[in-house]
Structure formats: C-alpha cells, structure tokens
Amino acid sequence: MSRFHIVNDDTIARGGCTDVYFARCEEVLEKEGKNPRVTVEVTTTGVPGGRGIFCGLDNALALLEGLPVDVDAMPEGSAFYPREPVMRIAGRYRDFGRFETALLGFLCHASGVATAAARIKGAAGGRQVYSFGSRRQHPAIAPMIERAAWIGGVDGVSNTTAPPGIPVVGTMPHAYVMCHASPEEAWIAFDRHMPPGVPRLMLCDTFGDEKEECLKAAETGVATAVRLDTPRSRRGDMRAILEEVRWELDTHGHGDVGIFLSGGITEEDVLAYRDIVTAFGVGGAIANAQVIDFSLDIVEIEGRACAKRGKWSGTKQVWERPDGLHTILPVSVPGPADAAPMLVAQVRAGTIVGDTGMEAARARVLALL
Template identity: 45%
Template sequence: MTDLPFDIVSPEAIREGRATDAYFERTESTLRAADKNPHVAAEVTADQFPDGEFELLAGIKDAAALLSGHDLDVDAIPPGRLFDGGPVLRIEGPYLEFARLETSLLGLLSHASGIATAALEARRAAPDSSVLSFGARHVHPSIAAVVERSALLGGVDGFSHVAAGDVIGREASGTMPHALIICFGNGHQEDAWQAFDESVPEDVPRIALCDTFSDEKDEVIRAAEALGDRLDGVRIDTTGSRRGDFRHIIREVRWELDARGREDVDIFLSGGLGPQQLRELRDIADGFGVGSYISNAEPVDFALDIVAIDNEPVSKRGKLSGIKAAYRTADGEHHIGLRGTEAPPDSEALLEPLIRNGSVIDSFDYSLETAIERAARDASLVDF
C-alpha cells in the first residue's frame, strides 16, 4: 500500500492549535460560554527557585513561530542561554489567544532544551575533541532537524542526518557504516575501503571503519596499508558486548599506527558513548560520535502557569505568583525577582522582548550561530 500515511501531526495542526490536550479545547468552550477571557500573564518555568543545576534553553525559534500572529506580548530568554529556575518565557494577553497552544509550546521548548543540554554536557566533557551528533536514528524522523539543531546549539561540531541538514542549512557529516563493509564480504575489507575512496567526493574525509570482521588493530593496520597517505582517520564502533577494555584497545591502535609512521591518522570513537566515556577517552582519541545520549535526552520538565490576572498576582499552590524577571550576575549566578523590583548588582536581565502585538521583534536574535556562541560563553561563566 504505497499511500499509507505516516503518523505525523502536521505543521498546520500545530499552528492552528489542534496539537493540544483535549482539556484545553473544553476549557476554551467553557470560557467562551461564560463570556470570560481575562488578560493574564503566564510563565514557562522548570523550577521555581535556582538550585545550581543549570540547563540550556533551546526551541525559542519554534516558540516564536507558534505564538506569532496572536494578540500577545511575549518575552523570552534568548536560545543558548543557561537557566536555573524562574521563567524562560512569559506570555501576556487574553488567555483564549494562547490557551490551546500550551501543549505544543511546552513540547517545543522541553524536548529541544533537553537535547541541547545533553549536547553541551558532551561538548564540555571533551572540549578539545571533535564531537558529532549520531543519534537521529533513535528518534522519529519528523523531529530529526530538532535533534540536530539543538545538538549544534549545545556545541557539537556536526551531525549525521541529511534531511535535517536541509532544514537547518548545514551539511551532514559521515563516512561509512558496517553495512558497506559487510556488502563486500569477510576478508574483503580492503576492497570496501578502496571503493569508498574511489567513489566519494574529495572533500569527504577518508575515515575507515575498522572493527567489522576482525580485531580492531588488525583492520586498522590493513586500512593504513590499503589507503596509504589518503587515509585521514579510522573509526572504532565496536559493540559493547565485544568491547572489553576499550581504552586499552584504542591505545593499541594508536601504538600500531605510530609504529608505522602514521601519527597523522586520527582515531574516532562511537557506539553508546556519553560524557563519562568521553572524559575517560579524550586523551587518546581525536573525536567522538555521540548518539542516544544526545538524541534520547530527557526533556526539560517545563510547565506553563498563570501568575497574574489583570496585573494582580495569582498562582496555584506550589507556584510563585506575580510577574517575574530573571538575571545573570557577573559571577555567573542566576537570580529570580519580581518584575519592577531592583535588579541584583552587576547583573543583566535575561528575558528580552520576543513578540509585541503578535509580531516577532526584529532585534531578537534566535539565529543558530549566535545561540551557539551564547551557549559556549554561558557554560564558561557558570562553570557548567
């Protein structure tokens, strides 16, 4: 059946507010029937007070796309800033303008921020190594661009998903899978490496996968001999069930390459790696592919709560009433206070105007390039 549809909620359904929880539709119907549509301030928060556990904000571009065109004013922390408690986004306007958008808004921010935070953890674990995002295969393909954009925002050097690259305007990276080697057959690894070298564009690095049929050291030596000076690097992706002492294996590989005068050949590692493994291996490897640790990161547990009605403070139990501001001090601390009260000394306000009267503010910079710079700067400032 060639026209069998994918289970994908369309962008139109998201923009129209159909991608919502049923109780928001019922809330909307009830308020309209009661002729009630109060002017509210609502804030997106993960934690009420700072606790020293910073997370990286992402998803603001998509939030702006969702909320624009509605009779609202929105302030937000720019993407790429680290936050610790308090609001990351605030909406002010008639409640019915955004009630049914809450589900999608929280999903856009929660998922992207969780991925970006995990990517930043990987980046900080191996600051001098090449780190690539290899995890798009672990998520639904419809969100691959979200994964890769968020991973880049967190500081990784590249990603593997081709269509995601089309969406975000970046070129995907990657060389060869085990399937390529297997197609040539056991004992014919050299044929696979040489065929790859002869067929791919010159600007693609010649990185040979060297752990398919035999010992990693054996295949690395054979790849170096087969490709000679054209070999840029080797990748070791040995499955965990066969890995043993991974650090010792990589040290052996490095030794054998150096013994043959191939200090120029880089070693890249992949397969079930996270920050702990990157810290343990960063002194003997040149780069890493990080998959599920980034792509399958736990979403940030954001909630959206009304904190004022007609400028009067209000909240449900367990939440802080009143419209709030968030600040970063010069020493990297995160502070929360009521809007309009005195800011902490030597601090900057983190929330900036994003939307006014339904239109996105031109000066709000949510570009990926700027967000990447913010993330690196903030990570150093707060010692993430």
C-alpha cells in the same frame, strides 16, 4: 492522520494538537464568558547537571505569531537554572491557552537535546563531537534534533535534512564494507570516489579484531582516522582496546591517523576516553536526551499576583551578572547595577520582534563552554 502518523503544520498552528482538557476548558470558559488577562511563565524545578540550555524558541514564536499576546523570553542558547522563568506570555487566557501543549513540547524537547549536546561537548575537552542519532528518533523531527544539537555545540551532524548552515558529516556503515570483497577494497573505493573534502574515516571493526583492521586501514595510505563502532556487547575493556589500537598505530608509523569512536557513546565515555580519542560520534545520548520538564503556570491574573501551590507568584525577571551568576527578582524591582535582563522582548501584539538566529544561539553556548 498521515501515512507516517505525523501531525501537519496547520494542525499545530491552529491549536489542534493539544491535550483534550485545554479544548474542553476553553469551551466552558467561553460559555461562562470568562477570558481573564493573565501572565504566565515557563519554568522547571530540575535540570540535568543543574544547568540547562534554552532551545526551541524559534518554533515557539512561530506558534504564537499572530496571536494577541506579548512574549518575553531568554534568547536561545542561554543558560538557565531551576525556578528561573525562561519565557513569559501576557494576554487573555483563551487566546493562547490551548497552545500550551505544543509550546511546551517545542521547548522541553529541544532544550533537552541542546543541554545534552552542551554537556557532552564540554566533557570532550576540545575533541570534536558529532550528532549521530538520526536512527534513534522519529525521522519527522530530524531537522529539529540536529538544530538543537548544533546550538548545543556539536561540530557537525549526520542527517541530510539538517537546517542549512550545519555541517553534515558521516563515515560509512558496516553494510557498505560488507558489500565489498574485503575491508581494504571498501576503504580504497571510498577514497577513490568521495570528493576531497570528505574525511577519510575508515570503519575498522566489521569482521576482525579492531587492532588488525585499524592497521590495515592505516597501511592503505588513505585513512586520516580509523573509526571504532564496536557495540557494548562486544567491547570488553574499551579503554584497553583503544590503548592497544593507539599503540600499534604509533608503533607502525601511523601517529597521524586519529581514532574516531562511536556506538552507544555516553557523556561518561567521552570523559573516560577523551585523552586518546580524536573525535566522538554520539547517538542516543543526544538525540534521545532527557527532556527538560518545563511547565507553564499563571503568575498574574488581571494585574494581581497569583500562583498555584509550589509556584512563585508575580511577574519576574532574571538578571545575569558578568560572571554568569543569575538573580531572580520581581519585574518591578531594579536589577543589580552590573547585571543585564535575560528575558527580552520576542513578540509584541502578535508580531515577532526577537532574533531566533541559530548561529547567535550556538555562539552563546560555545562562550559558556
């Protein structure tokens, strides 16, 4: 085990990170000489809000690359609904069965983050949303979290390990302000030393009343926005605080200074304050989002439709109409004339043939929003 209790890439890639019953059953099947050709599908029976955003395909394909399997899946950033297969794998069971644990982990976690990010971005009504959840997650998975949040539609992320191409943003911590003789000294020093492209978002609730510190920040002449990070234990009526701050900024001639809100922000907060807040920094509501409870189930064995109780047997295709409506049909049945198949080729005989581009996935989500 590593110093930080992290499983390394090689262990995951060889199937060493799995639930023990997969390893045990693989041993029994091998001794019995059984290795049927199967088709499995990845589905879920429930999605927060009724619609999810599919994410984590890049890791899933990297895991399955080189195995003697064919994989079809929805492109990342696609919307999906309960019971719809988001991925289909065809091959001999023992060749990929032990990878189920890691495969579902990739898809469940990343799809949960992307779905939460998309819901919050949609709720923001055009306001900017940033992923600020690095401290709410294990640092080893920060790049995955930020990638999924970016695909989900956020406008930037805070963690410095985010994949290339994602804007990395941030303001200042309370500790920074406390390292100076006064908040004013901290704000002016920040402006003096930060490059021009770094937004001058001044943290304004370290010592005093939010209104008081926001006015002081605006009066320095360097603030483009003031940031309130007041914890829930001190908020009181947050709506009243925001309205008071906005009123005082406007009354004193600082109408061009925006308000940035962070600190335990939820989707409900975004809906409640989006008319008065310029941008939101969202932490745990994205980084610790509810996972999508995907499962992987056999739907065909040796060419015969077969499924356990509660699952629909047979290989299926999901068809999407121009208006976004979906239809699930057996793969042998032609789809509606105006619809396109959503599960497309991703791996053929172990070779990746699909596109896992991050920006294309994000564009799909933004189009939905």
